[in-house]
Amino acid sequence: MAEPPPARVCVAAIAGAFGVRGEARVKSFTAEPEAFASYGPLETEDGARRFDARITRPVSGGFAARLSGVATREQAEALKGLRLYAARDRLPALDEDEFYHADLIGVEVFDTGGASLGRVRAVQNFGAGDVIEVVGAGRPVLLLPFTRAAVPTIDLSARRIVADPPEEIGAPEDDAEDEAASR
Template identity: 40%
Template sequence: MSERRVTLAAVTGAHGVTGEVRLKIFADDLGRYQRFNDGALTLKSLRIIPKGAIARFVEVGDRNAAEALRGTALTVPRSELPPLEAGEYYHFDLIGLPAEADDGTALGHVVAVENFGAGDVLEIERSGGKRFMVPMNADAVPAWDDLRLVVNAAFVE
């Protein structure tokens, strides 16, 4: 089984005539990565701009080639991401996890991680499609791992 891929940015279009592309960035430090999409794209330069970034890839030499990349997700293997400290998590690691109450009752699965300014909030979808939200803190979510997320029953709607 191949390693899980993580999308760090997406190409939104060409920039200029020399092969640069505009990027929408989903990561804090895109510049630390040099190779994307299993080595198909090698980062040559990166400029951060207010609405994302402008990048040049070794393999892209003109505007037509840059425009052909529109919509391309730039991915890296999960193992290339910085290691996490205890209690830290990547949002994409939580999305899709089965959720259960601390009494063992199945609740559904995590469909989104939002942040409205006061910390992360998990959106959990039940099997019938109804959704509810819980804060991602030690009181509401006392435990999680690669296999499941445990929610304090007092926070379940």
């Protein structure tokens, strides 16, 4: 039976304090970067703290924001590293070919021949587009560009992804075969 999607989605992270009046520097993970503030109240990962956020200005790498209950620079600095989550029902509806990264984590990935490549551990973006990080038992980490060519099928209801790794990346089994052949 398929797992239900997470009830909350990470929409931002606190990168530290901004200025001396209690503003926090916030890095947004939303498609529309300033939208994270409208999905509140935002919660910490453990759900122990809740914040209403109000963006005060854009800053390098994100936004300066006022968070409810945070009045001093020291309080804002103490929040550094916290990820902020929004309730899924507060987020906008997705188009057919859009996915929340949180929904992809843990989904099993198969190659086009049906062999398991592992499970999605993370979705990264190093500046050139999204990359899914796939880990499998005894295999090296596989980084796949999150494009229709490399990931042609995503079936979240079945918790299954079909991937067609680009030739220059190769599937983990191909790497093992190449290594054995070179000995």
